[in-house]
Amino acid sequence: MLEILQPDGSLAADAAAPLDDEETRLLFAALVAARAYDRKGTALQKQGRLATYASFEGQEAAQIGAAAALQPADWLVATYRDAAAMWFHGYPWMNLFLGRTGDERGGSPPMGVNVLPPSITVGAHMIHAVGLAWGERLQSRDRVAMTMFGDGATSEGDFHEAMNFAGVYQLPVVFLCQNNHYAISLPRAEQTASETIAQKADAYGFPGVQVDGNDLFAVHSAAQPATARARSGGGPTLIEAVTYRMAPHTTADDPGRYRDSNETEAWKERDPIARVRRYLESRGSWDDDRQAELETSAADDVEAAIAAAEDLEPLGPAEVFSAMFAEMTPQLVRQQQALMRYRDA
Amino acid sequence: MPEVNMAQALNLTLDHVLSTHTDTVILGEDVGRTGGVFRVTDGLQAKHGSERVVDTPVAESGIVGAAFGMAISGLRPIAEIQFLGFFYPAYDQVVSHVSRIRHRSRHRFTAPLVIRIPYGAGIGAAEHHSESTEALFAHTPGLKVVVPSDPADAAGLLLTAVEDPDPVIFLEPIRSYRRLQGEVASPPEPVPFGQAARRRQGSDVTLVAYGAMVPDALEAAEALAEDGHEADVIDLRTLVPLDLDTVLESVTRTGRAVIVQEGHRTCGFAAELAASIQEEALYSLQAPVQRVTGWDTVVPLRRAEHHYVPSADRIAAAARHALKGG
Numbered sequence: 001m002l003e004i005l006q007p008d009g010s011l012a013a014d015a016a017a018p019l020d021d022e023e024t025r026l027l028f029a030a031l032v033a034a035r036a037y038d039r040k041g042t043a044l045q046k047q048g049r050l051a052t053y054a055s056f057e058g059q060e061a062a063q064i065g066a067a068a069a070l071q072p073a074d075w076l077v078a079t080y081r082d083a084a085a086m087w088f089h090g091y092p093w094m095n096l097f098l099g100r101t102g103d104e105r106g107g108s109p110p111m112g113v114n115v116l117p118p119s120i121t122v123g124a125h126m127i128h129a130v131g132l133a134w135g136e137r138l139q140s141r142d143r144v145a146m147t148m149f150g151d152g153a154t155s156e157g158d159f160h161e162a163m164n165f166a167g168v169y170q171l172p173v174v175f176l177c178q179n180n181h182y183a184i185s186l187p188r189a190e191q192t193a194s195e196t197i198a199q200k201a202d203a204y205g206f207p208g209v210q211v212d213g214n215d216l217f218a219v220h221s222a223a224q225p226a227t228a229r230a231r232s233g234g235g236p237t238l239i240e241a242v243t244y245r246m247a248p249h250t251t252a253d254d255p256g257r258y259r260d261s262n263e264t265e266a267w268k269e270r271d272p273i274a275r276v277r278r279y280l281e282s283r284g285s286w287d288d289d290r291q292a293e294l295e296t297s298a299a300d301d302v303e304a305a306i307a308a309a310e311d312l313e314p315l316g317p318a319e320v321f322s323a324m325f326a327e328m329t330p331q332l333v334r335q336q337q338a339l340m341r342y343r344d345a
Numbered sequence: 346m347p348e349v350n351m352a353q354a355l356n357l358t359l360d361h362v363l364s365t366h367t368d369t370v371i372l373g374e375d376v377g378r379t380g381g382v383f384r385v386t387d388g389l390q391a392k393h394g395s396e397r398v399v400d401t402p403v404a405e406s407g408i409v410g411a412a413f414g415m416a417i418s419g420l421r422p423i424a425e426i427q428f429l430g431f432f433y434p435a436y437d438q439v440v441s442h443v444s445r446i447r448h449r450s451r452h453r454f455t456a457p458l459v460i461r462i463p464y465g466a467g468i469g470a471a472e473h474h475s476e477s478t479e480a481l482f483a484h485t486p487g488l489k490v491v492v493p494s495d496p497a498d499a500a501g502l503l504l505t506a507v508e509d510p511d512p513v514i515f516l517e518p519i520r521s522y523r524r525l526q527g528e529v530a531s532p533p534e535p536v537p538f539g540q541a542a543r544r545r546q547g548s549d550v551t552l553v554a555y556g557a558m559v560p561d562a563l564e565a566a567e568a569l570a571e572d573g574h575e576a577d578v579i580d581l582r583t584l585v586p587l588d589l590d591t592v593l594e595s596v597t598r599t600g601r602a603v604i605v606q607e608g609h610r611t612c613g614f615a616a617e618l619a620a621s622i623q624e625e626a627l628y629s630l631q632a633p634v635q636r637v638t639g640w641d642t643v644v645p646l647r648r649a650e651h652h653y654v655p656s657a658d659r660i661a662a663a664a665r666h667a668l669k670g671g
Contacts (some may be wrong), residue, residue: 075418108453116417116448121441128442129409129420131414137368138396139419157434161407168402323448324487326455326510329586330539 001210001242004217007270010279011217018221021285027068027216028280031060031273031292034084036298037093037305041083041100044306045251050100054081054286055247058214061272062241064088065219066146066176069156069227075136075145076115079127081178081245082148083118091115093305101309105324114143123149123156126175130162133171133230144230146223152183154200163238167204172230173239175201175224178213178247185258203236213241214272244270250287317343346528351521354496354529355385355461358503359423361532363393366421369507372399372408373425375462382427383463383522409413409435409460413443416458421507429464429516430473436481443512444487459513461505465557465638466605466654467520469647477607477639479556480614482514483584489513489538490584494559496527498582502537508535509600518557525560539586543595547575550664551595553618554605555581562605564657569664584614592618593626600631601667605660610638632671635663 004015011017019027035096036092038055045053056063064086070076076089078198083096099106106115129147136143153159154177166173177197181188194200209226211218215331219241226237244267248255255264280286321328321336328336349357371386377400380387390398401408405426426432439460446454466475468599482490491506491513496644499517506513526557545566554562561575566576579597581588596602602622604615619634630637637655645653 077414104449105451107450111453116446116454119442124406124410124437124441127410127438128414128417130407131411131416133414134411135415135418135420135422138415139368141453143413158410158437161402161410162405164402164404165407165411240384264467323451325447325489326452330589331585331587 001212002218002222003212003215004221005215005275007275009275009282018217018224020281021283024276024280025285027064028273028276028286030088031216031276032062032294033271033298034060034064034087035300037083037087037096037297040302040306041097042247042251049310050097052250052252054250055101055245056081056084058246058272059078059180059243060084060177061216061276062176062178062213062219062243063148065216066148066174066223066241067241068220069223070144070146073114074143075132076148077125077131077132077145078115078118078148079125079150080118081150081195085148088334089113089115093302094308097306098309098312103312103314105310105312105315113174123153123158125149126153126162127158127165129173130165130171133166134169137172142231144172144174144227146176146227148176148178150183151177151179151181151188151191151197151311152186154197155183163200163204166236167206168231170227170235172233174226175236176223176228177238177240179242182245182249182259184249184253196240198238198240201205206238207238208238208240208241210240213243214270215274216272216276225343242271310323326335348526349496349529349540350523350526351493351496351499351517351522352383352385353573353635354500355503355517356387356389356556357529357531358500358533358620359386359389360392362507363389363397365532368419368421369423370397370399370415370420371423371425372401372412374401374403374408374427376400376425378429381425381596385461385517386425391654405431405435406438409438409443412458412460413438413456416456417446417454421457421459422460423461423507428474429462429478432462439488440485444485447511448487448516455510456512457510459503459515461515461517463519464516465518465520466644466650467557469650472646475644475650476608477644479584480608480612482619485616487512488585490516491538491582492516492518492556492584493582494518494521494556494580495525497529498536498542498646500529500533502538502582503535505535505538509538509617513582516556520557521560525545536582537585539588540663541582541588541591542580543577543591544580545576545578547577548599549574549576550603550667551579551592551600552603552660552664553579553581553592555584556607558605558607558655561655561657564571565660565664568657568661571652572665574668588619589625592622596622597626597629600629601664602630603635603637603660603663603667605637605655607639607654609641610636613638635667635671637663
């Protein structure tokens with residue numbers, strides 16, 4: 001397993017940082033912003049302002065370290081737990097919140113943002129990244145598609161089909177598995193007899209690499225060459241980022257039923273954000289004032305995003321019908337009229 | 346114009362769109378080297394190259410899921426599933442993703458792809474090769490569902506499907522691939538969705554059919570004519586969008602409706618149509634709406650298949666029943 005930045009903020013022996021201090025500060029700011037969004041998400045759900053929320057606390061470095069290897073026009077196809085990566089690649093916090101309030105417009109990021117709305121079904125979306133990468137290649141564009149998924153998704157048949165197609169056609173895809181150790185309640189050891197998830201890439205004829213997923217530098221050190229190789233025609237890569245879901249599966253889950261709180265406590269020591277701060281501080285590149293300023297600005301951004309989402313009027317009864325097709329069918333028109341007649345009566 | 350069968354009509358249309366629509370790609374099992382098990386894509390890979398006519402691994406979910414990604418990237422993929430009975434592994438992709446992306450992104454992302462699927466019984470094939478479960482697609486919001494009945498419609502509807510901005514399920518009646526010959530314009534002319542065709546004019550009873558059942562409905566109409574009853578025969582062409590107006594116009598004129606479908610009876614498309622007719626035209630009816638359908642059984646294998654598939658005789662019998670007042 002590739003490890004570079006250790007929990008105490010020092011670099012592993014013989015390891016070099018893949019990013020300079022300025023780049024590291026930029027990604028550190030993103031980690032802090034993501035955690036602010038995530039904690040707000042859980043809090044808002046408890047206030048009844050969001051539907052079920054799926055926290056990614058603990059997985060910020062895996063997501064942002066990987067997404068930072070993408071270029072602006074690259075595709076990101078991710079899941080309901082990948083808001084940090086989606087935001088980093090251009091999907092506004094406002095849309096992410098909006099989706100969680102229960103509004104389809106959350107699935108509509110601005111034009112030019114090549115990030116699909118989060119996949120809710122587990123596993124089916126990986127092949128979409130394969131198709132996007134394939135389509136880009138056929139249109140002679142050198143865009144890469146990255147797909148994110150959890151350890152649980154690797155048990156789905158669609159994981160096999162996506163990996164197999166990517167390998168057969170040598171497509172520019174990066175598979176980023178966040179192994180957070182649980183598929184809701186099922187531990188990783190009971191999901192597969194494979195020693196690692198990364199080794200599964202061997203069967204499909206392309207490289208797989210396992211990294212410390214709580215280590216921003218390790219994740220980025222794997223993702224950067226993977227996207228570069230994909231872009232230059234070298235084919236796909238599977239990255240297994242070993243991390244841990246600090247929170248419940250969703251706000252509807254009770255992890256006390258399937259995992260020991262001592263285990264969760266131990267992972268707190270491996271927090272992906274604290275170690276970057278220690279690293280920057282040790283280099284004289286960060287201090288408490290900068291931290292306070294960053295946390296304030298992150299909190300302000302998150303507040304503005306939720307306010308913008310909640311300010312939008314919900315979709316009306318007519319709009320429920322209007323995005324099924326480019327043009328409504330006569331059947332939808334009749335149904336829309338029936339609902340409007342009922343409401344007007 | 347040359348006379349061709351439906352397989353040839355589809356082939357020349359695919360050749361046409363590959364030539365004129367540079368954003369089209371065909372992908373599926375055995376579509377390249379062999380030209381598909383029904384030879385619908387015969388010669389296309391040799392002519393247009395293996396980048397645009399792609400032999401894929403045997404993975405229906407992968408084919409449809411990859412086509413979905415291609416469509417979002419800006420292409421117009423045409424995926425082939427070998428038989429409807431083998432489609433089901435891809436159903437999750439269709440119901441959970443392909444059919445929803447426009448709605449869940451409020452038009453931001455769209456999936457203009459065509460999924461061609463041979464369907465239906467009548468050639469005595471092995472189990473899983475005779476399915477007629479079009480109702481699954483019509484029941485899934487966000488899909489257009491097309492079922493051509495003759496070579497010219499196959500060509501014209503496929504051209505429209507390729508140019509449509511939304512996902513289209515294009516069901517090809519296996520039994521009709523080589524059963525009928527017809528003239529097809531070159532290049533093919535588009536046939537619009539949502540416009541049923543009146544295949545025979547009559548005022549005594551309305552026969553509604555689509556796909557493989559249309560020739561049988563016409564044969565039934567011939568038999569009825571010998572008894573002195575003239576049937577109005579409506580070919581729906583597309584189930585979604587549905588041309589209900591043409592059906593209602595006919596039924597209000599004849600007062601009698603017989604709906605023919607090869608699929609299983611319960612919750613089949615005929616049930617939907619019968620419900621719509623009674624909602625809109627009950628007081629014009631002179632007899633209960635009749636359904637002639639497959640049964641709620643697995644499609645029987647070759648030696649007993651004829652007990653399942655609606656025949657011209659069974660359609661004519663239902664029409665006579667309606668003509669007597671039901």
